[in-house]
């Protein structure tokens with residue numbers, strides 16, 4: 044066999060010789076590319092009681108931009124955030140209850156639920172040794188996904204599809220994923236970064252945010268304000284309707300009747316992508332690249348020029364994307380980005396991250412102008428990923444954890460949607476693909492040239 048046949052270049056050539064899909068065919072054939080209608084709105088794929096994402100009004104059949112709103116079980120997320128600050132308490136656990144069950148817990152229910160979550164934070168006997176230490180990964184999302192799949196083997200009832208069993212699995216996964224994340228990170232530090240790793244024991248009575256900061260930091264110390272900021276981030280990332288890519292992936296898998304571990308692992312795999320949750324890492328890489336390439340951070344013209352080069356694939360990662368900008372639903376604003384910006388500002392100037400903050404604000408302000416000039420009159424706004432990475436950087440959290448922090452926040456949403464899919468939707472999700480390939484005759488091996 045010749046070397047030529049083994050080379051990847053040869054196989055790529057073979058692929059490209061036989062495969063092409065004209066991008067214009069989608070429109071011609073009325074294909075809903077990206078499951079989007081011609082006006083950009085999402086194709087209706089299901090019904091949900093969990094969460095509403097409002098990004099535009101339909102006025103006389105026309106998609107009309109408006110300020111965004113995010114509603115968890117009928118309650119505006121802004122009101123939840125206001126309550127957390129007014130009452131100075133951690134609220135992520137309450138949001139988990141709200142998303143899973145559909146009600147606000149009473150004080151007694153919440154107290155009990157926090158105890159249940161705390162009791163479920165630990166991992167099965169030898170899990171860390173066997174699944175994390177012995178099989179580390181340079182990527183924490185990858186390690187979390189594999190760990191979730193591995194938990195299947197520790198669950199005697201892994202396949203049982205009753206509401207009771209799925210709720211049990213959901214609470215255990217929501218509670219233990221932060222522990223998996225921190226352990227996976229510590230091992231990554233030791234194996235790949237050649238730095239010390241720390242395995243701190245959880246402290247009773249701590250919220251999820253406090254638990255993460257305590258077990259992450261070498262000295263186990265953090266301030267109340269830091270933990271509150273992390274709690275806020277988790278609340279804002281907890282759900283985003285049934286149609287966001289990771290939740291939809293989780294719903295697609297759930298619709299087949301597969302197990303909870305497979306469905307949640309799909310959500311993690313989807314969220315990792317740079318167009319979805321992975322954008323929080325890309326934003327910070329983009330920010331550092333702006334700082335390296337723009338001389339005057341107060342010069343809007345220079346920043347706009349850099350953004351233009353991003354769109355033209357002449358700068359950054361050459362993908363043509365301005366990360367942290369744009370959204371499938373939001374048009375004028377993503378309420379989460381607004382809340383994160385407002386809460387990041389003070390800390391940014393206090394902790395010496397003023398330039399980073401100012402530059403991200405400039406990206407938010409100038410990107411829509413560059414879009415209008417480069418792509419016509421498109422409505423784009425900052426999305427949640429624009430400011431979250433900066434907050435994690437200010438909290439001293441490693442970039443390795445930015446997208447994993449999104450995952451540990453979003454898993455309540457995935458679980459709530461999975462339960463809805465299993466209990467109420469009850470039909471396998473199965474869209475269609477139009478076949479464009481040519482018909483060919485089967486030729487016997489000896490007659491092929």
Ligand SMILES: CC(=O)SCCNC(=O)CCNC(=O)[C@H](O)C(C)(C)COP(=O)(O)OP(=O)(O)OC[C@H]1O[C@@H](n2cnc3c(N)ncnc32)[C@H](O)[C@@H]1OP(=O)(O)O
Pocket residue numbers: 077083317318319320322354363364365366367368369370371372423426427428
């Ligand atoms: C938690 C989250 O998932 S929030 C999103 C995080 N992702 C990012 O920040 C990555 C950058 N943004 C994007 O890639 C997109 O805006 C997405 C993936 C978020 C939404 O994508 P879509 O729903 O397809 O966007 P929309 O329909 O508004 O616009 C599509 C067009 O605008 C372009 N576009 C949209 N956002 C951007 C962007 N930030 N930079 C460059 N081009 C963009 C698309 O490439 C596409 O161009 P085309 O029509 O020439 O093919």
Ligand SMILES: O=C([O-])CC(=O)C(=O)O
Pocket residue numbers: 096282283286287288371372426427
């Ligand atoms: O809704 C979307 O498409 C993406 C998003 O913002 C999220 O999942 O939080």
